[in-house]
Amino acid sequence: MSVRFYNCRMLTMKDDKIIEGELWTDKDKISYIGPSVKADRSFDREIDCKGNLLMPGLKDAHTHSAMTFSRSLADEYCLDKWLHKAIFPREAKLTEEAVYWFSKLAYAEYISGGITSCFDMYFFKEASAKAAVETGFRHIFCGAANDFGGFDELEEYYLKLNDFDPLVSFIYGFHAEYTTCEDNLKRMSDLAHKYNAPVFTHISETSAEVEGCKERYGVTPAVLFDKLGIFDFGGGGFHCVWFTDEDREIFKKRGLWSVFNACSNLKLASGITPVYKFISNDMKIAIGTDGAGSNNSLSMFREMYLDTVLSNIETHNAAAVDPFTILKAGTTGGALCMGLNDSDCLSEGKKADIIMIDMNKPSMQPENNIARNIIYSADNSVVKMTMIDGKILYEDGTFTTIDLDEVIRESNRLMKGLV
Amino acid sequence: MSVRFYNCRMLTMKDDKIIEGELWTDKDKISYIGPSVKADRSFDREIDCKGNLLMPGLKDAHTHSAMTFSRSLADEYCLDKWLHKAIFPREAKLTEEAVYWFSKLAYAEYISGGITSCFDMYFFKEASAKAAVETGFRHIFCGAANDFGGFDELEEYYLKLNDFDPLVSFIYGFHAEYTTCEDNLKRMSDLAHKYNAPVFTHISETSAEVEGCKERYGVTPAVLFDKLGIFDFGGGGFHCVWFTDEDREIFKKRGLWSVFNACSNLKLASGITPVYKFISNDMKIAIGTDGAGSNNSLSMFREMYLDTVLSNIETHNAAAVDPFTILKAGTTGGALCMGLNDSDCLSEGKKADIIMIDMNKPSMQPENNIARNIIYSADNSVVKMTMIDGKILYEDGTFTTIDLDEVIRESNRLMKGLV
Numbered sequence: 001m002s003v004r005f006y007n008c009r010m011l012t013m014k015d016d017k018i019i020e021g022e023l024w025t026d027k028d029k030i031s032y033i034g035p036s037v038k039a040d041r042s043f044d045r046e047i048d049c050k051g052n053l054l055m056p057g058l059k060d061a062h063t064h065s066a067m068t069f070s071r072s073l074a075d076e077y078c079l080d081k082w083l084h085k086a087i088f089p090r091e092a093k094l095t096e097e098a099v100y101w102f103s104k105l106a107y108a109e110y111i112s113g114g115i116t117s118c119f120d121m122y123f124f125k126e127a128s129a130k131a132a133v134e135t136g137f138r139h140i141f142c143g144a145a146n147d148f149g150g151f152d153e154l155e156e157y158y159l160k161l162n163d164f165d166p167l168v169s170f171i172y173g174f175h176a177e178y179t180t181c182e183d184n185l186k187r188m189s190d191l192a193h194k195y196n197a198p199v200f201t202h203i204s205e206t207s208a209e210v211e212g213c214k215e216r217y218g219v220t221p222a223v224l225f226d227k228l229g230i231f232d233f234g235g236g237g238f239h240c241v242w243f244t245d246e247d248r249e250i251f252k253k254r255g256l257w258s259v260f261n262a263c264s265n266l267k268l269a270s271g272i273t274p275v276y277k278f279i280s281n282d283m284k285i286a287i288g289t290d291g292a293g294s295n296n297s298l299s300m301f302r303e304m305y306l307d308t309v310l311s312n313i314e315t316h317n318a319a320a321v322d323p324f325t326i327l328k329a330g331t332t333g334g335a336l337c338m339g340l341n342d343s344d345c346l347s348e349g350k351k352a353d354i355i356m357i358d359m360n361k362p363s364m365q366p367e368n369n370i371a372r373n374i375i376y377s378a379d380n381s382v383v384k385m386t387m388i389d390g391k392i393l394y395e396d397g398t399f400t401t402i403d404l405d406e407v408i409r410e411s412n413r414l415m416k417g418l419v
Numbered sequence: 420m421s422v423r424f425y426n427c428r429m430l431t432m433k434d435d436k437i438i439e440g441e442l443w444t445d446k447d448k449i450s451y452i453g454p455s456v457k458a459d460r461s462f463d464r465e466i467d468c469k470g471n472l473l474m475p476g477l478k479d480a481h482t483h484s485a486m487t488f489s490r491s492l493a494d495e496y497c498l499d500k501w502l503h504k505a506i507f508p509r510e511a512k513l514t515e516e517a518v519y520w521f522s523k524l525a526y527a528e529y530i531s532g533g534i535t536s537c538f539d540m541y542f543f544k545e546a547s548a549k550a551a552v553e554t555g556f557r558h559i560f561c562g563a564a565n566d567f568g569g570f571d572e573l574e575e576y577y578l579k580l581n582d583f584d585p586l587v588s589f590i591y592g593f594h595a596e597y598t599t600c601e602d603n604l605k606r607m608s609d610l611a612h613k614y615n616a617p618v619f620t621h622i623s624e625t626s627a628e629v630e631g632c633k634e635r636y637g638v639t640p641a642v643l644f645d646k647l648g649i650f651d652f653g654g655g656g657f658h659c660v661w662f663t664d665e666d667r668e669i670f671k672k673r674g675l676w677s678v679f680n681a682c683s684n685l686k687l688a689s690g691i692t693p694v695y696k697f698i699s700n701d702m703k704i705a706i707g708t709d710g711a712g713s714n715n716s717l718s719m720f721r722e723m724y725l726d727t728v729l730s731n732i733e734t735h736n737a738a739a740v741d742p743f744t745i746l747k748a749g750t751t752g753g754a755l756c757m758g759l760n761d762s763d764c765l766s767e768g769k770k771a772d773i774i775m776i777d778m779n780k781p782s783m784q785p786e787n788n789i790a791r792n793i794i795y796s797a798d799n800s801v802v803k804m805t806m807i808d809g810k811i812l813y814e815d816g817t818f819t820t821i822d823l824d825e826v827i828r829e830s831n832r833l834m835k836g837l838v
Contacts, residue, residue, distance in 0.1 A: 068781075068784070068785070069785065070787075071784075071785065071787060071792065071795075071796060072787045072788040072791035072792050072795060072796070073787045073788075075737070075738065075742065075788075075791055075795065076737060076738035077737050077738075078735070078736070078737040079737075082737065105781055105784060105785075106781075108781040109781035109782055112780070112781060112800070263728070266728040266729065266731055266732065267728050267731065267737065267795070268731075268737050269731035269732060269734070269735050269736055269737045269739070271732060272732055292796075295795070295796075296791070296792070296795035296796045297782050297795065297796035297797075297798070298781075298782070299782070299796075299798060301798075302721065302724070302798070305721070309682070309685040309686050310685065312685055312686065312687075312688035313685065313688060313690060313691055315688070316497070316688050317497070317688055318494070318495060318496055318497040318498075318501065318686065318687050318688045319494065319495035319496075320688070323494065360823060360824070360827065361531070362487075362524055362525075362527040362528035362531060362717075362823070362826075363528055363716050363717070363718070363799070365487070365490075365524060365826075365827050365830055365831070366487070366488065366490065366524075366827075366830045366831050366834050367831055368489075368490060368491045368492045368834065369491040369492075369494075372491035372494055372715070373490065373491050373715070376490075376491060376494065376686070376714070376715035376716065377490060377491070377711070377714075377715045377716035377718075378716075379716070379718060379720075379721070379798035379799055379800060380782070380798050380799075380800040381531070381798060381799040381800035397816070404779060404781070405779070407781075407784075408779065408784050408785075411784055411785045412784070412785050412786055415785050415787065
């Protein structure tokens with residue numbers, strides 16, 4: 001498949017400039033980006049962008065895709081109760097079939113919201129992998145082992161899912177300190193060392209979690225993991241709400257990724273991440289939606305907006321966080337965080353993971369500053385097209401690989417087994 | 420014009436139940452709502468809703484519509500600097516023509532975001548009124564007088580705009596205490612008394628505003644206005660971020676409306692309104708977007724989401740605010756606040772100000788709780804249709820009364836005169 005996009009504006013995310021011209025894709029890659037030229041070749045498809053904006057797809061750097069089953073369920077609980085009363089009992093009833101369909105529902109939401117890859121922690125990974133490949137969605141698994149299971153299969157998954165399909169890969173991870181005993185943390189460290197591999201985990205999501213870790217080990221989770229050698233080959237953490245300055249120092253020194261999940265932290269009353277501190281420390285940052293049970297949407301636009309504005313309150317500064325830095329975290333940062341070094345920006349030879357922003361939406365006008373319009377005013381309604389790996393998966397409201405009616409029907413049928 | 424919507428689900432907002440059946444409109448009103456019946460009559464149009472959801476339109480209870488010109492301009496300033504450095508100098512250059520086109524841009528955003536009326540404070544009211552009537556949008560003006568102007572014309576506008584068109588009305592209001600001297604506040608009170616009329620104003624938006632008022636008068640703005648008799652016939656305030664318990668007591672006692680503007684307050688670093696305190700005091704609440712310069716979107720979905728979750732942090736409670744109470748504030752509350760007693764819910768004889776939520780959006784699935792899906796997961800992308808006063812103004816992405824290309828072209832042309 002080769003596509004020529006012409007009459008486009010482009011935000012490559014290599015810098016904040018908007019350029020005009022065209023972009024070509026061949027198979028899974030961008031083959032040309034630059035001014036309009038007379039193409040001495042043919043394309044499978046030529047798309048007049050009519051001035052709409054091409055940019056790299058958004059990267060959801062922390063999510064639990066199949067948890068779409070839990071959307072608008074048990075919205076009244078904080079994290080601990082929510083997990084133990086609402087989520088764990090239902091997860092015990094989940095089947096491969098359920099994870100397959102609820103993952104597809106999530107992919108539909110990602111794709112129609114301009115998200116071209118996700119960094120996902122969940123079970124029944126084969127079911128999600130199958131759904132991802134059928135959909136054409138780029139799915140990066142993060143190992144989700146804890147004391148209830150997963151450590152015995154972690155290495156097997158690492159080898160299997162990194163050799164499954166070009167759209168799928170697997171990065172080591174465990175659930176969190178409060179669900180993982182020291183022996184298992186050491187197993188995690190051993191695997192990181194065996195494969196020189198990065199490791200990710202939920203970290204410092206609630207103050208209770210940090211206090212519990214300090215009671216058990218006398219140190220914060222970041223300090224503990226660092227001491228155990230878990231981060232010797234990189235990786236990072238999800239949430240990072242209650243990081244101390246020392247935690248940030250460790251993450252900075254080791255080049256670890258801090259992944260923010262503002263909506264989930266608000267909804268579960270976990271806290272507000274001081275995003276501005278991570279940025280002023282020049283740390284590596286990315287953004288995720290977390291699962292649909294604790295958000296409840298899977299919109300990266302809402303996340304990016306909140307990561308930009310929430311720091312304003314604590315700092316009494318309307319410019320505490322630069323919006324372009326957040327747009328970069330939501331695109332380039334997310335890609336690099338999940339090992340997608342070829343999906344980070346629009347450039348020749350990079351993967352064709354591209355979205356088109358509809359500039360003919362009222363919220364995108366006037367064009368005082370297009371990048372800021374995206375951060376401060378966009379939502380899923382501005383996504384006109386989503387291409388992953390060179391294939392158009394969504395265009396003008398229509399999915400090309402997902403039968404949404406079937407996904408919705410199956411999702412509601414399967415909910416009956418989870419009550 | 421008569422329309423029969425069939426195969427619908429309906430959230431009337433009289434309670435939180437979802438009912439199935441059909442809804443008919445005749446001219447500007449709802450003529451039937453209930454189970455499917457054999458209609459012994461014809462309609463101008465019959466729409467198969469295919470299970471999609473009809474509900475009352477959202478009401479934007481505080482905005483400055485024509486400030487779409489200031490979207491993504493001067494995002495780096497807090498309220499005081501933002502007004503004096505970025506906004507006032509540009510507003511001095513605004514023309515009738517500019518307000519006409521920038522209002523139309525706002526109406527397009529409202530309508531495509533499911534908003535069927537706005538409570539608007541701005542200048543060149545005739546230009547907005549003309550644009551509203553041409554569009555078919557329900558525009559409620561709020562007098563925006565302050566020491567720089569407006570008091571001399573306030574009564575004239577009151578009489579003129581309440582007799583202009585059924586879609587347009589005018590409610591008394593002034594900008595804020597910090598821009599209005601005591602003599603002018605007394606003039607405001609006199610007008611309220613002359614017409615037994617409610618009065619609205621910006622109130623307690625920043626802590627500096629409250630402190631300034633206390634220095635000048637020894638009391639908070641709410642206490643001052645109450646003493647001056649401004650609220651003797653009702654009304655209310657926009658923002659209400661820094662209300663004291665005494666302020667809430669006054670608003671409760673007098674049945675005044677507190678209108679929340681969460682996004683603007685975050686963006687301008689003004690603060691977070693403790694919405695839960697207003698609800699536990701059983702106060703009258705409504706929700707607005709504020710203008711596009713300080714938000715920067717005009718999405719009521721984002722406002723409603725934030726008004727639901729932001730209180731969680733202060734209270735350490737994931738259920739600090741009931742989502743349905745917020746949905747009610749964003750529909751019924753807004754309508755009653757701006758005097759639209761016939762646009763508050765779906766019921767026979769009420770105005771046909773109706774929106775259709777597209778249940779075939781991934782973010783609206785599964786259907787564990789449809790009302791919560793709207794609060795926690797919806798954005799403008801779920802709005803399938805918007806009807807105001809019995810006329811369909813937006814359907815499947817297309818506007819029926821707005822030439823959006825022209826609005827965008829004119830908006831960007833007019834920006835050049837505002838640099």
